[in-house]
Amino acid sequence: MGHDLPAETGPVNMQARPKKPASASYEDNKARALSTDVAVRADLAAREDAEPEILYYLTDDESGVVRKNLAINPCTPVKANLILAQDDEDDVRIELARKICRLLPDLSGEQTAMLLEKTIEVLDILARDQEAAVRAIIAESLKDSVDAPKNIVMTLAQDIEEVVSSPILEYSPLLSDNDLLEIMASGIAAGALPAIARRQGIGEDVSEAVVAQLEVPVVSALLANPLAKIREETLDEIMDQAEGIEPLHEPLAMRLNLSLRAMRRIAGFVGASLVEKLVSRHNLPATTEKELKNIVRRRIDQTKTFSEQPEESGKTFAERLFVDGALNEEKVAEAVDLKDQDFVATALSLLCKYSQKRVKAMLASRNGKVVTSLCWKAGLSMRLAFKIQTVIAQVSRREIVNARNGIEYPFTEEEMDWQLSFYES
Template identity: 40%
Template sequence: MSGSRIPLDYETAKKLAASQDTGDRRLVASRADTQPEILFFLANDASAEVRREIARNDSTPRQADLLLCGDPDEEVRSGLARKIARLLPSLTADRVGQLERMTLDIVEALARDQAIAVRRVVAETLKDTDAAPPHLVQQLARDLELSVSGPVLRHSPLLTDDDLLSIIGSQPMDGKLVAIAERAGLSGSVSEAVARTQNEAAVAALLGNQSAQIREETLDRIIDMAPRFEPWHSPLVRRPSLPPQAAARIAGFVSEQLLKVLETRTDLPADVRGAIRSAVQQRANAGNPARGGAEPLGIADPAEEEEPKERPMDRARKAHAAGKLDEEMITEALTKGDRGFVLGALSLRAGAPLEAVDKIIGGQSARGVTALCWKAKLSMRLCRQVQLRIANIPPSSVLNARDGSHYPMSDSEMVWQLEFFGLKG
């Protein structure tokens, strides 16, 4: 930081650094021309305000920065993270001296900080650079906190297709899938993997990402499922370079308003636009927009549209309302790999928002999942299967029943776990 333009001699700086006035010490701590040994001395100051200035000061010796990594004040560590992460892009491969090694050690420690705000600063600073250590980017991309992982998943040029496919395969929370789907220039293979999740928000984001490469067979698969996912309809209608056959199929199930948008597309062949125009008129006359599985407007389609299937959450709601959402039904869904239904069942039985359930399951925390199953009043036997089959927790990390059938944590521990995820016990 620049501080005053008037030079500060060593004796004056030393005197101010020992002053009882916090303002004097902050002034010295903020100046770029303060001697390194005085800055190091002030890194141990009793005032967090002084240490925050030291953390932000580019002239602070790296040894003092290393000391501030473990500072009890979160703002000190956040300021340090912002400064240190900014320095990484300037480190070249041939500069691996002690100073550079110390800089890397500091940013790696801050990327593991217990405070979300600190990790978020590191992620936001490094999200666009291609000079960060790849293992550090991998760590941030897999952070359980979306505000940390999201920026890296959305922007980092260091994440390869294999990295992204691995993360998608780990069944992350919705927000992570959305961040991946919004990446510029997303490849066809990653787009295919996003589509296969059938995640409503992520596929909508993928369709809205005009730079994403979506293969024709992937688009066909999305259109097969689209009648039961209304949020996909608008981005489908506006998707650039929409194949005529796809446009004809889409016209069979979107709303009258979107049908009119489709009709105005000048990139479609005249016969397709004519068929869409006829459909608009037919709906206007009938006053009853078609829903799902309509004929493709007189243009040959190799297969009929299937009737829209009920969404997993809707099926779970019906079963719950009928008093049939019991362990037997959930076990059957587990056996079939019906992940969406199991998540819906946990949400309804636990009285928890689906987003919170998805976050707990996606976090792969054996304790968090166990607490959720406890709140949903499931047996510990079934809870173990949820850990293994839905949360994908390794067998060695799964929590097992105590004394044959009892939950392994106390009620108070269970409540604490739920509160950690923002739920009431």
């Protein structure tokens, strides 16, 4: 073993201890520490009345069972805990993490200031441990603490493992909105964003940053969070996404404190049953209820009219409308709602005066910038361009181009012409 046992029997004042029954003699414990029987040494390591220097000596024991008992023992001196925090065996460090988290709330007052400082040093080592299970124990313990060291909380919040970062991101009272924005900007664990979306009382800037990630489960969690503050402009961005993504329909319809303008827009793309829920959720007056249901009814009637073309394909229907001068945004939007790829591709071809081959190549690229530029060339709105990206071109969420200010194309005409130039034929 690397540590020598001191010959003197006087106590080492490394850690305050409660009164215990009379301990075995120092010489007896020293003999036990030197025993070749692992069970004897393990029993000694678990004794709360063993001398601190004896316990410190055992940190170098070759048996993981002995060191694990030391890690569990609340009277193991802090100097020994510092060594155990870097033990080779995961189980030892896991038990140490559990013990430190149990002891930390009781370490207060001037007489334990030095002890607290050393214990926090142990905590800092464990918060950076190579084993996620160790870090997760620390995170779960500190998630509600107002007294935890801020630097350790920030380390855990930025952990690459969701099981570590999520409890801190969702619950820690020490994290400000600015902290959350900084953490998101630097990159967080995959799957940890919903924890921020569920966090109570997040501000408008954080909500906007969450929505910008374009992840459906995250946006759903944000909408379900009644204390999350969401700007009207951010809600517009969510509705832009939700029109083409059905899993967002119900969370959006059930969001509290929606403006009447938002309700009208939601009624324009969700099912009738969700409008019923929206009305009930907000306890709307009869006049507003009637208005929203009329919006749904008109949409259904328009879709029915569009779909009653059994004898002609989407391509033929689009061509006929174009000849009649009736091929417009409304008709294209109806086709998008029906996921009529042939109609949409033909309409874009006719409106842009591009070949069908060229348009289909652009849609098949699944490139948000290209598809957005194509819709601009066709004279369509940015909101419809967003729907065509998601429903027709199936652009991946991370590649989707969002509107600027909720309604405007985010690129200059020169930039969009440049995107289109790659597909010249």
